[in-house]
Amino acid sequence: MINRHWYKLTGIRLLAVALLFFMVASQKGQSAAAANSSVTNQKIIRYVRERFGIPDSTKLTVAPVQDSQYSDFYKTVISVQDGQKKSTQPVLITKDWHYLVIGDVLVASTTSQRNPRANASVTDEKIVNFVRTKFHVPDSVKLTVGPLQESDYEGFYKAIIYGDNGTGKSSTPAFVTKDGRYTVIGSIFNLNADPRQEVEQSISLENQPTVGPRNAPVTIVEFADLECPTCAEMQKFIETQLIPKYGNKIRIVFKEFPLVTIHDWALTAAIANECAYQLNPADYFRYRSIIFESQGMIDAANVRTLLLDFGQRAGLDRLKLATCLDSKASLPRVEADMREGQKLGIMSTPTLFINGVPVVGLNPDHIYQLIDQALQKAR
DSSP: OOOHHHHGGGSOOOOTTSOTTOBOOOOOOOOGGGGGHHHHHHHHHHHHHHHTTOOTTSEEEEOOOEEOSSTTEEEEEEEEEETTEEEEEEEEEETTSOEEEEEEEEEOOSSOOSOGGGGHHHHHHHHHHHHHHHTTOOTTSEEEEOOOEEOSSTTEEEEEEEEEOSSOEEEEEEEEETTSSEEEEEEEEETTSOHHHHHHHHOOOTTOOEESOTTOSEEEEEEEOTTOHHHHHHHHHIIIIIHHHHGGGEEEEEEEOOOTTTOSSHHHHHHHHHHHHHHOHHHHHHHHHHHHHTGGGOOTTTHHHHHHHHHHHHTOOHHHHHHHHHHTTTHHHHHHHHHHHHHTTOOSSOEEEETTEEEESOOHHHHHHHHHHHHHHHO
């Protein structure tokens, strides 16, 4: 299996409550930025609530915006309170009030650079050293940084950090300010964008495992991990409650999001799952269901044998499935799903998007509510 230390870089930092904003931070001193705090705070709250599907019943507050240790960024703290549970997350905001930044920041240069690409080797070395130290990546994992490219965010280049431990490879995006001063290893969110449109533009619905008619008024996209117990519960909920209740009014699109930092065989299962789709889309849903039903039987030692056994039960050709699995022929599909999930800021599984509205975890009442609302709008 791929070295777990490397996957600490993927941005899949798992939280018990499944929302990125549920962490601990501290606050210091008031700043001049507080003059814009009221308007900006409401903008952040509105964006975060829509982007991460936080219901109105959950209290969401933003501390006064202050100057940060990084001259190009303000800082603040987002607090989420649901009943007696309260958590906080420190964030940065670009000084043009355009972007929300969550993650780790490296000061790559103390002065502005006219052409950061010309000094890329120096910046790359700093990024590698920062990543290795910050995420405790062992020397056995080779780290390299790809070339700076244009990103979706004005004022930032994008670079890919690659990791290779000899048996597996992975990658994670980093963002470098165009003056070369800062590198963000984390997520950037456009506060001026429509969160619903961001979701629609980020998710591919073509040539994907699907149940339900293409023209259904409600489209549900699920990002799941085949080793995740709650995902198994979600699969059962989909089969026994959701599909019987709504029938052809819903279309469900399935995406792979293996949580490789904590699950030994999730990536292998995801590859096999996508192999099943490539071999015979009609067998995909049954195969997926068998894997979820059999989670307790599977471990890293027997996963290949059992996945092939399950494939036969689902109607798949064992030899063809073995060939696809062993060659990792479907890995690009899995990686594409993971990139989508990372871009969407997914932190845990299962995560659903119901006509673009996110739902984290299995909450039947909330899922029903969003589907019913979407159906009412479609009338």
